[in-house]
Amino acid sequence: MGTTVEILAPTRLLNRALSMTENLFRTWEGVLSRFRPDSELQQLNRQAGRDVPVSDLLWTVAYRARDAAQATEGWFDFTLGHRLQAMGYNESWSRLEKESPDSVLLPPLINRGWERVQMDPVHRTIRVPVGVQLDFGGIAKGMAVDKAVEVLSQEGITPVLVNAGGDLAVAGVPSSGAWPVAVGEEMNPVVALHYGALATSGTSRRRWRRAGVTYHHLLDPRTGYPSRTHVVRATVWAPTATQADVLAKVALLQGWRAGAAFLETRGSIGELEHEDGRIQVIGRWPERSRP
Numbered sequence: 624m625g626t627t628v629e630i631l632a633p634t635r636l637l638n639r640a641l642s643m644t645e646n647l648f649r650t651w652e653g654v655l656s657r658f659r660p661d662s663e664l665q666q667l668n669r670q671a672g673r674d675v676p677v678s679d680l681l682w683t684v685a686y687r688a689r690d691a692a693q694a695t696e697g698w699f700d701f702t703l704g705h706r707l708q709a710m711g712y713n714e715s716w717s718r719l720e721k722e723s724p725d726s727v728l729l730p731p732l733i734n735r736g737w738e739r740v741q742m743d744p745v746h747r748t749i750r751v752p753v754g755v756q757l758d759f760g761g762i763a764k765g766m767a768v769d770k771a772v773e774v775l776s777q778e779g780i781t782p783v784l785v786n787a788g789g790d791l792a793v794a795g796v797p798s799s800g801a802w803p804v805a806v807g808e809e810m811n812p813v814v815a816l817h818y819g820a821l822a823t824s825g826t827s828r829r830r831w832r833r834a835g836v837t838y839h840h841l842l843d844p845r846t847g848y849p850s851r852t853h854v855v856r857a858t859v860w861a862p863t864a865t866q867a868d869v870l871a872k873v874a875l876l877q878g879w880r881a882g883a884a885f886l887e888t889r890g891s892i893g894e895l896e897h898e899d900g901r902i903q904v905i906g907r908w909p910e911r912s913r914p
Contacts, residue, residue: 624648624651624652624656624763624764624767624787624788625658625715625788626764626787626788627787627788628644628645628648628785628786628787628788629785629786630644630783630784630785631783631784631797632775632781632782632783632784633780633782639778639780640775640780640783643771643774643775643778643780644771644775644785647767647770647771647774648767648771650680651763651767651770654678654680654681655680655681655684655759655763656715657704657707657708657756657758657759658713658714658715663677663678663681664681664757667681667749667751667757668704668751668756668757671751671755672750672751673750674741674743674746674748674749674750675748675749675750675751676746677748677749679747681749682742682749683766684759684762684766685701685742685749685757685759686742687762687766688757688759688762689701689737689740689742691762691869692737692738694869695869695873697735697738698844698873698876698877699762699844699869699872699873700735700736700737700842700844701737701757701758701759701760701762702737702739702740702752702756702758703736703755703756703844703847704756704757704758705754705755705756706729706732706842706847707758707840707842708756709728709730710727710833710838711723711725711831711833711838712829712831712838712840720831721830721831721832722831722832723831723834724834725833725834726833726834727833727834727836727838729847730754731754732847733754733755734844735844736752736755739755740752740757760840761822761824761868761869761872762868764787764788764790764864764868765790765820765822765863765864765865765866765867765869766864766865767787768785768786768787768790768791768792768820768864769792769820769863769864769865771785772785772792772793772794775794776794776795781794781795782795782796782797782802783795784802789822789823789824789825790823790864790867791804791820791821791822791864792819792820792863792864793816793817793818793819793820794818796817796818800815800817801815801816801817801909802815802816803816804816804821806823806858806894806908807856807858807896807902814860814908814909815909816860816909817909818862819860819861819862819867820861820862820863820864820865820866820867821859821860821864821867822858822859822864822868822870823856823857823858823859823871824841824856824857824868824871824872824875825856825857825896826839826841826849826850826854826856826875827855827856841872841875841876843876844876850875850876852875852876852877852878852879852882853878853879853897853898853899854878854879854882854895854896854897855896855898856894856895856896857871857872857874857882857893857894857895857896858894859874859886859891859892859893859894860891860892860893860906861891870885870886870889870891870893871893873885874886874893874895875895879895879897882895883895883903886905887906890906891905891906892906892907892908894908
């Protein structure tokens, strides 16, 4: 999934936890990766305009993504893969050419393309609109984290924490009584996490250049271009990593004031970081302390 996956578990159970989690993520990547031409997702994208039968996993992720798009009135949009690919984000981040003299010719933006994705629950088929590509990105990563924690805890592997590139969830607590999770940069206060999940969306890391123009991977669904708000990071707590990932992304895309209002109206706990270094906390982090 183009990221590092970390697992914290009791030493005697760690090898088993690593094996199970790696197998799960490999399976999910094989189905959902936008960077693997043989993935089920890319096979679906190549058949845009047709009703395509899909696996239970792809159906479930697509269904959750559409629910998230509806719940956020399109701020979460999973139909922008064609725009990201045209901007140069067309392979896994570790292999992406970060600087290129090639100019970018962007395909048309289909506004609210997610509303045009047709899903037939009887026949389990999905029809992708012509001219777009589905890209589940962070929500698939969050769902994989949630599933890994669920599977591990069902197998008696607790306490456990699974972190995939900033989307993390826990089951059980260590002997210290909580998981101390750093929020933001080093030496920032930490959150004492007892249950649930944290997710972070940010614009400072996945950046690349084409013909002198800098791009990043978080696209504003209204314009189809990288977000230009002054928020560079959003971190959100939620009961699941899936929810936290969507909330963090939308809050960042909406910006400093609207993003905070978005989280407040949902009773969310979160933190927005302004490009000038200011931090805005929404709600109250549990037991903040300094590492």
